[in-house]
Amino acid sequence: xxxxxxxxxxxxxxxxxxxxxxxxxxxxxxxxxxxxxxxxxxxxxxxxxxxxxxxxxxxxxxxxxxxxxxxxxxxxxxxxxxxxxxxxxxxxxxxxxxxxxxxxxxxxxxxxxxxxxxxxxxxxxxxxxxxxxxxxxxxxxxxxxxxxxxxxxxxxxxxxxxxxxxxxxxxxxxxxxxxxxxxxxxxxxxxxxxxxxxxxxxxxxxxxxxxxxxxxxxxxxxxxxxxxxxxxxxxxxxxxxxxxxxxxxxxxxxxxxxxxxxxxxxxxxxxxxxxxxxxxxxxxxxxxxxxxxxxxxxxxxxxxxxxxxxxxxxxxxxxxxxxxxxxxx
Amino acid sequence: xxxxxxxxxxxxxxxxxxxxxxxxxxxxxxxxxxxxxxxxxxxxxxxxxxxxxxxxxxxxxxxxxxxxxxxxxxxxxxxxxxxxxxxxxxxxxxxxxxxxxxxxxxxxxxxxxxxxxxxxxxxxxxxxxxxxxxxxxxxxxxxxxxxxxxxxxxxxxxxxxxxxxxxxxxxxxxxxxxxxxxxxxxxxxxxxxxxxxxxxxxxxxxxxxxxxxxxxxxxxxxxxxxxxxxxxxxxxxxxxxxxxxxxxxxxxxxxxxxxxxxxxxxxxxxxxxxxxxxxxxxxxxxxxxxxxxxxxxxxxxxxxxxxxxxxxxxxxxxxxxxxxxxxxx
Numbered sequence: 001x002x003x004x005x006x007x008x009x010x011x012x013x014x015x016x017x018x019x020x021x022x023x024x025x026x027x028x029x030x031x032x033x034x035x036x037x038x039x040x041x042x043x044x045x046x047x048x049x050x051x052x053x054x055x056x057x058x059x060x061x062x063x064x065x066x067x068x069x070x071x072x073x074x075x076x077x078x079x080x081x082x083x084x085x086x087x088x089x090x091x092x093x094x095x096x097x098x099x100x101x102x103x104x105x106x107x108x109x110x111x112x113x114x115x116x117x118x119x120x121x122x123x124x125x126x127x128x129x130x131x132x133x134x135x136x137x138x139x140x141x142x143x144x145x146x147x148x149x150x151x152x153x154x155x156x157x158x159x160x161x162x163x164x165x166x167x168x169x170x171x172x173x174x175x176x177x178x179x180x181x182x183x184x185x186x187x188x189x190x191x192x193x194x195x196x197x198x199x200x201x202x203x204x205x206x207x208x209x210x211x212x213x214x215x216x217x218x219x220x221x222x223x224x225x226x227x228x229x230x231x232x233x234x235x236x237x238x239x240x241x242x243x244x245x246x247x248x249x250x251x252x253x254x255x256x257x258x259x260x261x262x263x264x265x266x267x268x269x270x271x272x273x274x275x276x277x278x279x280x281x282x283x284x285x286x287x288x289x290x291x292x293x294x295x296x297x298x299x300x301x302x303x304x305x306x307x308x309x310x311x312x313x314x315x316x317x318x319x320x321x322x323x324x325x326x327x328x329x
Numbered sequence: 330x331x332x333x334x335x336x337x338x339x340x341x342x343x344x345x346x347x348x349x350x351x352x353x354x355x356x357x358x359x360x361x362x363x364x365x366x367x368x369x370x371x372x373x374x375x376x377x378x379x380x381x382x383x384x385x386x387x388x389x390x391x392x393x394x395x396x397x398x399x400x401x402x403x404x405x406x407x408x409x410x411x412x413x414x415x416x417x418x419x420x421x422x423x424x425x426x427x428x429x430x431x432x433x434x435x436x437x438x439x440x441x442x443x444x445x446x447x448x449x450x451x452x453x454x455x456x457x458x459x460x461x462x463x464x465x466x467x468x469x470x471x472x473x474x475x476x477x478x479x480x481x482x483x484x485x486x487x488x489x490x491x492x493x494x495x496x497x498x499x500x501x502x503x504x505x506x507x508x509x510x511x512x513x514x515x516x517x518x519x520x521x522x523x524x525x526x527x528x529x530x531x532x533x534x535x536x537x538x539x540x541x542x543x544x545x546x547x548x549x550x551x552x553x554x555x556x557x558x559x560x561x562x563x564x565x566x567x568x569x570x571x572x573x574x575x576x577x578x579x580x581x582x583x584x585x586x587x588x589x590x591x592x593x594x595x596x597x598x599x600x601x602x603x604x605x606x607x608x609x610x611x612x613x614x615x616x617x618x619x620x621x622x623x624x625x626x627x628x629x630x631x632x633x634x635x636x637x638x639x640x641x642x643x644x645x646x647x648x649x650x651x652x653x654x655x656x657x658x
Binding site: 093108182308312314 | 330374400408411418424428429447448451510511633634
């Protein structure tokens with residue numbers, strides 16, 4: 001399902017990260033980065049929640065607005081029951097819609113928000129996501145204190161909070177169109193190879209998007225997935241060629257961009273709902289504002305992983321949503 | 330945040346339940362009820378997922394449509410990562426948005442769907458929710474096999490799947506307006522008294538709705554909360570009077586309607602995202618179609634409960650969303 005937009009813009013963004021992202025190559029594009037992972041609190045969940053709250057507060061401060069100026073807050077995260085978003089929302093006090101499609105939540109939120117702005121049902125909308133490495137490890141795998149070794153196909157959950165402000169005011173970056181994806185399940189049960197789980201969903205959504213907009217891949221200066229990682233990226237390119245007969249060159253994956261893969265111990269790259277917006281709203285928007293890139297398609301990919309279902313021997317489904325971002329003419 | 334709609338209708342609904350609901354007073358309003366809790370599968374999560382899949386398939390069959398006719402499926406449930414919705418979606422193959430606001434998910438989904446239909450961004454939308462007693466007990470409390478006793482303020486998670494079809498075709502029940510609520514945290518930490526946790530959020534959303542629509546409570550023939558239960562219902566009425574100076578008489582709670590509270594062992598009544606739509610789409614819509622009720626406000630209430638946060642001594646936040654339902658003139 002593809003939507004075309006005439007009047008939706010990402011006017012402003014705010015990005016807060018943890019220490020691993022701070023040590024990565026994109027540090028200068030973040031608004032704030034912490035050197036530890038607690039951020040002054042005493043739980044991982046509380047820390048992650050602070051990432052959302054703080055990114056919204058920095059956003060409001062950049063816009064010279066208060067929470068009373070915001071019509072709706074659309075937010076989601078990886079934690080069970082979306083507690084990072086819920087507890088941030090409890091402190092923020094803005095009408096709130098919780099959304100969840102794993103690491104595709106970032107673009108899912110943008111689509112829900114963009115639809116309301118385009119229809120002028122709201123005059124603005126703040127969209128947020130967060131992820132926190134230790135909170136995610138504790139919930140989905142093992143507490144990091146165990147120090148268990150992992151296969152190289154594993155990705156490393158980004159610690160970050162990303163918020164953006166959408167309105168029909170023509171400043172910033174235009175949201176030109178979007179595509180809601182379908183759930184794809186290839187029967188994979190390996191919870192340490194999310195790139196393989198998600199790559200086919202990314203291909204399916206890209207194919208649908210191109211078909212429904214009658215475009216070729218070269219319409220875009222850059223197509224980004226977020227986040228397949230080093231191995232998933234190769235699977236994506238191969239699967240796209242084999243299944244859909246599409247060759248892609250103008251392509252990168254935000255999971256391979258946020259860290260220095262040669263120096264940082266992040267396995268196959270970054271993941272988590274925050275990764276794609278940290279890279280896109282930071283570095284990519286900067287490139288767009290300098291006109292080095294004009295048209296970018298971001299495909300956020302989510303592995304709908306559940307420890308319960310994995311333990312019960314179900315395979316892992318995946319989904320991907322796409323959003324077309326353009327420099328304002 | 331309140332939206333007014335001119336052209337959104339719930340054309341059709343489909344309701345599937347488990348055995349407890351079948352034994353309750355509203356059985357005749359359900360499309361299908363199972364006598365066991367596995368539904369032919371072998372996990373509670375798989376069973377719950379079947380409730381969504383089956384309710385969508387019954388809905389499509391009633392409409393004489395296939396999945397290819399549906400633009401978007403908005404769905405959510407109580408299970409971690411929304412696995413009930415995700416795995417159903419994997420089998421259904423309809424573009425999918427996962428939403429989560431605990432037991433307020435039903436109305437949250439309706440709002441997201443109604444906004445897209447009103448703006449004619451989609452020609453139709455299916456909105457689903459599910460809950461499953463044993464899946465919820467296992468995840469949030471203890472496996473039911475333990476047989477642990479509970480306080481009387483506990484509510485009993487409904488087993489059911491509810492789906493509805495929204496479009497701008499003028500048949501069925503009109504969605505007249507909706508209000509997105511804010512997260513309210515009153516500092517309550519008792520995970521066995523959700524009615525107390527959620528009642529203030531329901532009051533806040535009702536107050537906002539009345540203020541933004543310039544209405545009094547008697548504008549509605551019936552105001553429904555879903556689900557506060559026996560004790561939460563009293564707290565709601567008292568808190569509404571004390572804090573907002575609103576006296577309410579035309580009021581009921583779907584948690585107290587779905588079971589026979591005198592005969593069934595359901596503590597303070599039903600809960601779970603499925604409860605409110607099972608009662609509303611079934612019995613209440615029937616009353617509306619007979620013109621016994623013309624204007625109904627449904628306030629779905631969600632306790633944003635997380636076992637992790639409760640164990641870490643955080644209080645439990647809550648949210649409520651409202652939707653105004655009208656008989657077509």
